Amino acid sequence: MINKLSNGRILSIDAFRGITILVMIFVNSVAAVQGIPGWMQHAHANEDRMTFVDVVFPAFLFIVGMSIPFAVNSRLAEGDNFWQLQKHILWRTLGLLVLGVFMVNTGDLNPAATGISRALWAVLFYLCVILVWNVYRFRQSWLAWCFKGAGVAGLIVLALIYRGGESGTTYLAPQWWGILGLIGWAYLYSCIIYQFFHGHPTGILLMIVVCIGYYVVCQQPFIRDGQWSWLDGQAGNAAHTSVVLCGMLLTLFYFDENLGLKGSRLVARVTGFLAILLIAAAMMRPAYKISKIHATPSWCLYSAAICVAVFSILYYLIDVKHISRWTTFFRPAGSNPLLTYILPDIVYFGMMLCGVGLPAVLGEGLPGVIWCIFFAAAMLLLVKGLNKAGIRLQL
Template sequence: MPMKYNTLTTQRILSIDVFRGITILVMIFVNDVAGVSGIPGWMKHMPADADAMTFVDIVFPAFLFIVGMSLPFALNNRLAKGDSFWKLQAHIVWRTIGLLVLGVFMVNAEGGYNEAAMGMSIHLWSLLFYAAAILVWNVYRFEQKVWGYLLQTIGAAGLLTLGLIYRAGEDGSRGLTPHWWGILGLIGWAYLLSCIIYQLVRGSIVGLLIMILVCVVWYIAGRSTAAEHNALLQWMGGQSGHASHTSIVLSGIVLSLVFFKRNKIETNTQRFIQAIVFIVVAAIAGWLLRPLHGISKIYATPSWCLYCVAVCSMLFSFLYWLTDVKKYSRWTAFFKPAASNPLLIYILPAIVYNFQAWLGWYFMPHAFHQGWLGIAWSACYALLIMGVAILLNKLKIRLHL
């Protein structure tokens, strides 16, 4: 069995769960409020060239950051279960493939489809896709594992069939294509690269910091004027978004090791000082790099990444102090169900939307499509979806890649 790269606590970290739960809540809210007209600019994504960001532009990087914070624990857990080196790599690749598949299916359902060539509504196709995905990635607890394998096989066959049914283009000649990977797909690539890097540097914080710098330099080199006449730099430019997203995941790993690495004895005061230094350095680096490419979520610029890392690090540090140090944790119970079932909660709003669209019936009154009334509805809807997580957990429906 390969040796663990870091000694970490074996207890579940409440602050990480709360951070994940809050991110999911905000994600549901901002996705729903995006369809509301007449809302303030600070509640929307900033345009690509705005050189600005809002709290909405931090939601996706917060997911990436949490992936990084959880990654050392996940790998240690696999090793503790007895995984060999190659079995661990197979798990990483399988998880990446799962995220890419989900991302590609979801992206192709957003537009460009040809329902006539498919022979069914895109909304019905999407519902069948989500049903198949749940069958494949649900955590089964049958005493006889054959039943779980059977359901997974049915789900996989469903995904394959739906992939073959899907048609796009005016003449319906195109099938599923990754014209972009979708949020889940982007997370998948960043997860894969971060797992590789974490193992290559053997869990060293210094090594991770160097690789974050490499990601930033990669982006700058790939987007430089010299790339116009250099094939290698052009290729690097095409992958610069993945480099940026990977830098955020690596930053999450760094902060997780700062707080939870137990290879040597440190006090909470020392951990907070290290976290503050990391936050300040990230913020200053973001400020210094801003003149190069500005702040842009769409372009995944280094300044956007570094500012998001600083914000996420500050938020997590506060949550760690509040819940794990001061033990003020009663209020966190609301977030635990969603935090333990994030993938299902992520796709649940899409399932609700496609179900309504397929039936041609929408439960949201038209008056809730605009202004502060629409904002209030989106907030209530986010809370409702989070509440559904409690029911889903009781029904033993839990997705795990």
């Protein structure tokens, strides 16, 4: 074991994850609605601002960081040795990268060159994802491996037949890694850091500073425009990793029994951490304006600070005051996040494949916003049913 963490599932973390996924579904849907106010849209790359929409992705990163200590220590408690643990981490990273690349390339698919429609290709892709990463409960383990093998084979075939671009001559490749791929890189680096420093808060805090520093150095002309420009390729990943590490550090403050932070000591530590993030973000902002697209330090630090505040409120309500009945709605998504993440796309491409569209009125203004709220809630209810049906994805 690396840290002595609280036993059992932490309901406040599940609630935070479920709420984040619900908001994610809403903002992804409302992005296609015309005539909505600016505060419901992503800020443009060169604007010095952020909206609540721009906090959704870093909230995912933050929650990944909160979960890493529990996941690593759980596998060690189950008897994994060092190399088995690294195999699991690499497999999970590979899964996130593969999913990210497939999802990014879906929008650029050329139906004529590929031989099938974009909708059919996407539906088959998501079917293969479910086959590969579903948690099977068969008594015969070979049957589960048959399903997983079929899914892997399907992904290989879909990758081989894929052609993209207007000319239909491009192959499946990482144009960029996609949201899941970016999470995958940050997850990998954070797992390495967590193990290297043996879960020590000081080491993790130091690496938050190092990650931000790496981004800053890579923006200097002698790096960006010189022979070391290749280093800039990891600047965004370093920034994202800093957010993951902030989530990891908060988990240790709240749940590492060896630290023994309770009552006023816990409040002081968390409040101090929040203040450091806010002050650092304000200090970085003149040189590096707030921008999600450019993954600037000010955006990372402000986003992490917001996550610290939101989780602390949830922790107080759920784990301290035990006001938790309202979280029932979010729990299915929180316990099955990957399926919840891909489910809206499955529904969207399924409708496209069947030739079903929405009325034009649902693509504009207030009716469109109301529809997106309903759609997000419907996805969480659908996940609840799929959970009961035994469809639960796990990387």
